Amino acid sequence: xxxxxxxxxxxxxxxxxxxxxxxxxxxxxxxxxxxxxxxxxxxxxxxxxxxxxxxxxxxxxxxxxxxxxxxxxxxxxxxxxxxxxxxxxxxxxxxxxxxxxxxxxxxxxxxxxxxxxxxxxxxxxxxxxxxxxxxxxxxxxxxxxxxxxxxxxxxxxxxxxxxxxxxxxxxxxxxxxxxxxxxxxxxxxxxxxxxxxxxxxxxxxxxxxxxxxxxxxxxxxxxxxxxxxxxxxxxxxxxxxxxxxxxxxxxxxxxxxxxxxxxxxxxxxxxxxxxxxxxxxxxxxxxxxxxxxxxxxxxxxxxxxxxxxxxxxxxxxxxxxxxxxxxxxxxxxxxxxxxxxxxxxxxxxxxxxxxxxxxxxxxxxxxxxxxxxxxxxxxxxxxxxxxxxxxxxxxxxxxxxxxxxxxxxxxxxxxxxxxxxxxxxxxxxxxxxxxxxxxxxxxxxxxxxxxxxxxxxxxxxxxxxxxxxxxxxx
Amino acid sequence: xxxxxxxxxxxxxxxxxxxxxxxxxxxxxxxxxxxxxxxxxxxxxxxxxxxxxxxxxxxxxxxxxxxxxxxxxxxxxxxxxxxxxxxxxxxxxxxxxxx
Ligand SMILES: [Zn+2]
Numbered sequence: 001x002x003x004x005x006x007x008x009x010x011x012x013x014x015x016x017x018x019x020x021x022x023x024x025x026x027x028x029x030x031x032x033x034x035x036x037x038x039x040x041x042x043x044x045x046x047x048x049x050x051x052x053x054x055x056x057x058x059x060x061x062x063x064x065x066x067x068x069x070x071x072x073x074x075x076x077x078x079x080x081x082x083x084x085x086x087x088x089x090x091x092x093x094x095x096x097x098x099x100x101x102x103x104x105x106x107x108x109x110x111x112x113x114x115x116x117x118x119x120x121x122x123x124x125x126x127x128x129x130x131x132x133x134x135x136x137x138x139x140x141x142x143x144x145x146x147x148x149x150x151x152x153x154x155x156x157x158x159x160x161x162x163x164x165x166x167x168x169x170x171x172x173x174x175x176x177x178x179x180x181x182x183x184x185x186x187x188x189x190x191x192x193x194x195x196x197x198x199x200x201x202x203x204x205x206x207x208x209x210x211x212x213x214x215x216x217x218x219x220x221x222x223x224x225x226x227x228x229x230x231x232x233x234x235x236x237x238x239x240x241x242x243x244x245x246x247x248x249x250x251x252x253x254x255x256x257x258x259x260x261x262x263x264x265x266x267x268x269x270x271x272x273x274x275x276x277x278x279x280x281x282x283x284x285x286x287x288x289x290x291x292x293x294x295x296x297x298x299x300x301x302x303x304x305x306x307x308x309x310x311x312x313x314x315x316x317x318x319x320x321x322x323x324x325x326x327x328x329x330x331x332x333x334x335x336x337x338x339x340x341x342x343x344x345x346x347x348x349x350x351x352x353x354x355x356x357x358x359x360x361x362x363x364x365x366x367x368x369x370x371x372x373x374x375x376x377x378x379x380x381x382x383x384x385x386x387x388x389x390x391x392x393x394x395x396x397x398x399x400x401x402x403x404x405x406x407x408x409x410x411x412x413x414x415x416x417x418x419x420x421x422x423x424x425x426x427x428x429x430x431x432x433x434x435x436x437x438x439x440x441x442x443x444x445x446x447x448x449x450x451x452x453x454x455x456x457x458x459x460x461x462x463x464x465x466x467x468x469x470x471x472x473x474x
Numbered sequence: 475x476x477x478x479x480x481x482x483x484x485x486x487x488x489x490x491x492x493x494x495x496x497x498x499x500x501x502x503x504x505x506x507x508x509x510x511x512x513x514x515x516x517x518x519x520x521x522x523x524x525x526x527x528x529x530x531x532x533x534x535x536x537x538x539x540x541x542x543x544x545x546x547x548x549x550x551x552x553x554x555x556x557x558x559x560x561x562x563x564x565x566x567x568x569x570x571x572x573x
Contacts, residue, residue, distance in 0.1 A: 021539050029541035036560045040550045041542075057539035078527050085490060087564040134561070150561035153550070278488055283527040291533040 025052030066103025101125030131156030235260035
């Protein structure tokens with residue numbers, strides 16, 4: 001995408017909480033929403049003399065993610081200490097990975113109408129999350145005016161994977177599309193809930209712009225704290241527009257960090273740093289290297305399921321779905337349902353409509369057995385009108401749903417609505433009725449057409465046929 | 475001295491240490507001596523030697539993902555300078571900005 005001859009250049013840094021049972025370096029249980037400071041121990045509170053023990057499940061989850069992202073798995077990876085002082089980091093350093101991360105040099109393909117967009121993954125490394133700080137007092141909980149801060153160490157030490165992309169994204173929409181598909185991939189790998197609202201997936205963007213055709217990168221800025229996919233797209237859009245305006249007015253973009261304020265749609269400068277970051281990385285002396293055994297890597301490779309990108313691609317290419325729809329339907333279990341519906345004779349538009357209308361509401365969870373039964377019934381009873389089956393798709397999530405009785409009931413409801421319509425149409429067309437009764441049976445199509453028009457296509461043509469024949473007999 | 479006064483002040487600031495003039499001079503000398511001693515290594519031909527990250531010849535020491543009991547909140551908070559309910563109460567975050 002270029003605007004006025006300017007091309008956005010965007011890279012992303014994504015943090016994902018791993019869904020392990022325990023923390024990264026101690027065996028405190030992870031429990032989202034547990035009472036504050038009820039999941040701590042001497043290790044995650046950084047008492048002197050304690051030693052970290054890495055969580056095997058977290059290491060495996062990271063390798064699995066790396067494999068799904070096409071990364072090289074390091075034959076020997078190290079943990080490093082990254083030093084800074086903040087109340088949410090009791091040790092005074094975060095255990096992270098530095099020059100030899102577990103996963104590096106991957107690529108992730110995002111299906112797009114004009115062909116896949118390849119996004120290079122620089123690295124995916126494993127670290128521990130900081131504790132949660134709550135700012136108390138001052139103006140509306142903002143850091144600046146807080147009277148004091150409260151720290152809850154339950155989250156401190158949660159295994160966190162950081163994924164870094166190359167600046168291969170060139171529009172806010174591409175960034176959003178990439179993130180949505182990456183999130184879906186992570187969810188299906190079963191390694192994280194990756195929910196932005198819960199903070200188990202967080203994304204920062206680094207952004208610059210350049211003249212179309214320019215090779216070199218210009219100064220970039222960083223955008224932090226965007227907590228939904230649409231805010232990320234909007235934040236990037238706002239920052240791109242700002243930078244273009246700066247360059248076009250003869251100014252110069254300076255390295256800076258912004259927060260995106262979703263309420264106002266404005267960018268707010270993040271804290272200014274007096275000096276460049278100086279984290280004094282050093283190899284964590286309390287941890288030995290990780291050398292993933294080949295058998296382990298191969299076992300994890302075999303565990304990587306079919307990835308959503310291939311389903312999304314198929315939905316776009318073979319079924320003509322848009323990216324947004326394909327992303328939605330491409331999720332499990334919807335992808336399987338969609339396949340069943342197409343097999344049962346649905347038009348792809350109707351199948352998409354049924355699934356998206358019913359299940360884009362957050363609180364509606366698909367009852368898979370009910371749905372499977374519904375589509376089985378549908379496959380042998382094509383005469384059911386689509387709007388009825390779409391309604392049945394919605395109804396299938398409710399308790400006590402069963403396809404056969406539901407559809408039978410609907411058929412009765414149809415009849416009680418249908419009969420008065422048929423009576424009205426027969427009464428309004430007496431000459432044609434007489435002709436039909438005199439043997440001109442070809443007129444049946446005329447009556448069916450009238451009824452279908454009157455019911456706006458909601459009636460089943462087969463049922464209309466039967467009812468008309470019956471009524472015209474008498 | 476292999477380390478400048480500015481470097482000493484920079485490192486002290488990162489470590490949140492307030493040093494007197496005397497201490498700056500003394501630590502500068504000591505840090506310089508350490509750097510000089512470590513610098514001896516660079517006199518060797520080490521192009522083919524992989525960096526040592528750990529003195530022990532061990533790899534893949536990890537634990538199973540099985541929860542163990544955590545501390546009761548009161549124990550966890552026993553050393554807290556201040557507490558607010560079951561939170562550790564700390565100075566406002568703006569006052570402790572990271573470097
Ligand atoms: Zn712990």
